[in-house]
Amino acid sequence: MPEVLVCKDGEIAEGGVRLIKVGREEIGVIRHSNKYYAYRNVCPHQGGPACEGLRMPQVVDRIGEGGILLGQTFDEDDMHIVCPWHGYEFHLADGCHVIDRNLRLKRYEVVQRGGEIFIAV
Amino acid sequence: MNEHTRSFRDLSAEVFDTRTLLKNAAEQAIERRYEDTFIVDVDSHHYETEAFKEIAEYIDDPVLRHEAKFQGSSRGGITSESGSYQEIAGRITRYPERKNEIVPPKPHRDIVLMERWMDQLGVDIAVMFPTPMLNLSNCPRHEVEVGLSFAYNRWLCDTILEKEPRIKSMLYLPFHDPEACCRIIEEFGERKGVVGFMVTATHYTRNYQNPYMKMYAMLQERNMPLGFHAAFTWADQSLQLTNRFIAVHGLGFTWCNMLHMANWLVNGMPERFPKLKTIWIESGLAWIPFMMQRLDNEFMMRTSDAPLLKRKPSDYMREMFFTSQPMEMVDNRKALEVTFEMINAPTQLLYSSDYPHWDMDLPSTIYDLPFIDMQAKKNILGGNAQKLFNLEPVLSPVKQARLAARTAAGVAAE
Ligand code: FES
Numbered sequence: 001m002p003e004v005l006v007c008k009d010g011e012i013a014e015g016g017v018r019l020i021k022v023g024r025e026e027i028g029v030i031r032h033s034n035k036y037y038a039y040r041n042v043c044p045h046q047g048g049p050a051c052e053g054l055r056m057p058q059v060v061d062r063i064g065e066g067g068i069l070l071g072q073t074f075d076e077d078d079m080h081i082v083c084p085w086h087g088y089e090f091h092l093a094d095g096c097h098v099i100d101r102n103l104r105l106k107r108y109e110v111v112q113r114g115g116e117i118f119i120a121v
Numbered sequence: 122m123n124e125h126t127r128s129f130r131d132l133s134a135e136v137f138d139t140r141t142l143l144k145n146a147a148e149q150a151i152e153r154r155y156e157d158t159f160i161v162d163v164d165s166h167h168y169e170t171e172a173f174k175e176i177a178e179y180i181d182d183p184v185l186r187h188e189a190k191f192q193g194s195s196r197g198g199i200t201s202e203s204g205s206y207q208e209i210a211g212r213i214t215r216y217p218e219r220k221n222e223i224v225p226p227k228p229h230r231d232i233v234l235m236e237r238w239m240d241q242l243g244v245d246i247a248v249m250f251p252t253p254m255l256n257l258s259n260c261p262r263h264e265v266e267v268g269l270s271f272a273y274n275r276w277l278c279d280t281i282l283e284k285e286p287r288i289k290s291m292l293y294l295p296f297h298d299p300e301a302c303c304r305i306i307e308e309f310g311e312r313k314g315v316v317g318f319m320v321t322a323t324h325y326t327r328n329y330q331n332p333y334m335k336m337y338a339m340l341q342e343r344n345m346p347l348g349f350h351a352a353f354t355w356a357d358q359s360l361q362l363t364n365r366f367i368a369v370h371g372l373g374f375t376w377c378n379m380l381h382m383a384n385w386l387v388n389g390m391p392e393r394f395p396k397l398k399t400i401w402i403e404s405g406l407a408w409i410p411f412m413m414q415r416l417d418n419e420f421m422m423r424t425s426d427a428p429l430l431k432r433k434p435s436d437y438m439r440e441m442f443f444t445s446q447p448m449e450m451v452d453n454r455k456a457l458e459v460t461f462e463m464i465n466a467p468t469q470l471l472y473s474s475d476y477p478h479w480d481m482d483l484p485s486t487i488y489d490l491p492f493i494d495m496q497a498k499k500n501i502l503g504g505n506a507q508k509l510f511n512l513e514p515v516l517s518p519v520k521q522a523r524l525a526a527r528t529a530a531g532v533a534a535e
Binding site: 006007012013016017018019020021041042046047048049052053054056082084085086087 | 128129130131132133141142144145146148149209211212213214215479480481482483485486
């Protein structure tokens, strides 16, 4: 599979996004917790630029014994890509919508080699 | 094989720009050849908050003007009734970023921002409404509502509608004061770009009371539609029971129009003003079949309760106009198709984006529907609005240029 050079490791700041054009497609390369993820910058909802939104962790309602709501918190281990057009949320790890796994961002494999970041297209 | 990328964008280095946010919408417009379709957006918004200082200068009453300039129009914050989080606490980035967008000194900032999103979406003409000012409906001081609605409407006509023929509006009526509504229709009915008048549906008023009849007659005589524009207020007694925005919005935006629709019908307004056209704005579509079924069923058992009606409530509803957004589209194609049939969508449905609000719909929500033909799509996207508002079907300069380029390249329009 052809690989496309994205940048040198470290060129994208932690939490940052670089958008690269490969042919007609724009791909967002996201760095989060020193890992890289790459998705097509098109949301399956109405076509928004999903990679250009925020990354937000899963919101959790904390329920205690007997069904009592204790409060809310963020699950930092489940980071989401949030599409900026309407707010659809996708798991950063696999690009699937948090409720309907049939809705997903097109994912690309990221290869780190020799201090450089590539994506397989 | 390694291929080196030459062009890239680093988001951290970019300033917010509507055209960038909506570039995927522009691609849809090109792919779908929207230059072959006249598109009217019947419900869009601007944030008049940023021009509020200018608007305040248009207030007649000097005491109110002073107060407006002192108080501004910003919302209250997390503990206030208006402290909602429509933008999902920052997740819809155009809300917090809007203020950073750079525009040229001329024309007016609101015109530039409107045209930027209209061009990306492929919209030729947009009917524009305010945003926070819709909530004037809940202002307990009715004289403030009247004073500000006159000021806003004057500012809008002078500053926006006079200057930009692609932007139209249905003007805000201070519905708590029927006599002031009549004065607004008198003063602004002939102004350029005014295509109707609008009531925010969160007015706690009875639309069937006698003082309103003069206003309806005036609109009917002028052949100008009356819109009921949905909204929500967390001040509503029943909606105060909700604690999440999804609940107050999901219910509030339909409930207020259901209430006005029920009162409108059972008091026989369509029989009293048979030529007055009504538009039900921003409640989506799912509520309409419910109302039709519910009211028809009860009406057949108690026709004496609504003696002016000569036909079933749904028969009158089918002659009204509805804007499309937010079109409930998740996994419900069958329901949507039935809804389209029930409301006579090919002649009664009007495309609307509601841009820039969080639940906006692109023209592709209509254009890509599998169950209606191209003529119906064209009607809904613009043809119905063209007839209803008596609009010149002029394509935007961007779409005209695209069409010319195609013609020059020898590709005939379909
Ligand atoms: S286009 Fe992404 S959430 Fe709607």
